[in-house]
Ligand code: UD1
């Protein structure tokens with residue numbers, strides 16, 4: 001039931017404040033006079049010790065689920081101190097890459113039935129790793145076959161383009177990072193800031209959804225373009241990949257997410273006065289590096305659309321020469337949850353304006369159960 005919406009993708013984008021609330025329900029402890037703020041993940045609590053002791057955590061997934069893991073990687077590294085590596089499921093299987101008994105392998109899948117991810121799970125089970133699922137579908141094969149895991153509880157997702165599952169996956173993985181990290185004096189302030197940020201996140205997502213009309217206007221400007229580049233780094237490298245994936249899969253426009261640190265190693269050659277480029281430059285430890293990327297793109301007359309923290313338009317946009325998307329600022333590791341929303345809206349409006357099928361893009365299926 002689409003309710004007041006025209007398409008499932010539109011409905012699922014707009015219901016993210018609610019889906020995120022459901023994802024966190026019963027899992028965050030607000031703390032108080034004698035109780036610390038903390039996280040309780042029923043599905044992981046008996047396995048946390050094993051995960052903490054593992055030699056590395058390896059995230060495995062496809063498409064949007066892979067991108068969600070990439071967004072959560074830095075905070076897991078920071079809080080757990082365990083090395084975190086990334087594998088695209090099909091590539092791990094193709095290479096028969098190394099997976100060991102001492103590894104924790106985390107399988108991220110909305111549907112819980114993606115063939116490549118399932119095959120990677122079978123492979124990791126054979127190799128003796130602890131296998132953890134992050135899934136949306138209770139009773140799915142990946143949920144059943146993993147040793148333990150967390151349901152993201154985002155509710156049923158119908159649009160082929162994954163939207164609310166993406167943001168819920170990131171939130172769950174941030175909570176997993178908090179759970180694995182445990183309470184130490186040295187990271188207490190950081191943990192509390194993240195937990196407060198999680199409580200506040202649905203409200204911030206509701207705020208960023210107000211950019212709907214602005215994103216429609218931007219889509220009108222981009223309607224006839226051949227290509228769109230998206231530059232991100234740090235916490236928002238994943239946002240760049242995921243934004244580009246949304247644009248290509250539903251709006252059927254070529255789009256590429258680029259790690260901004262790689263700009264001079266090739267992509268800069270593409271920049272001219274015609275190619276539109278989104279640069280994600282919200283406030284975090286990489287902000288000044290992104291400012292310098294913007295200056296360099298500007299010097300090559302790039303057509304820039306800069307996503308920045310509210311109030312930062314003047315400091316990111318030299319001489320008012322670019323279009324700016326201002327978003328609310330949240331704790332750095334949660335910023336990808338906010339930043340993806342305008343790009344989801346942009347992909348949605350581009351698709352409608354270009355006259356393509358939003359909920360069932362050509363050639364694609366919601367769950368990819370064949371290889
Ligand atoms: C569980 C209940 C929830 C109830 C809550 C009350 C289910 C599905 N969930 O939620 O209805 O309100 O207790 O405390 O009954 N798992 C995997 N792989 C996965 C995902 C999950 O093995 O990919 C396992 C978990 O390890 C756990 C079980 O499935 O044993 C349920 O996981 P989850 O729903 O995340 O647990 P709770 O949040 O505790």
Ligand code: M6R
Nearest residue numbers: 063064065109110111114161162
């Ligand atoms: O169900 P899964 O999360 O395992 O699906 C993985 C990908 O097939 C999926 O995320 C795909 O990339 C989406 N269509 C992206 O919107």
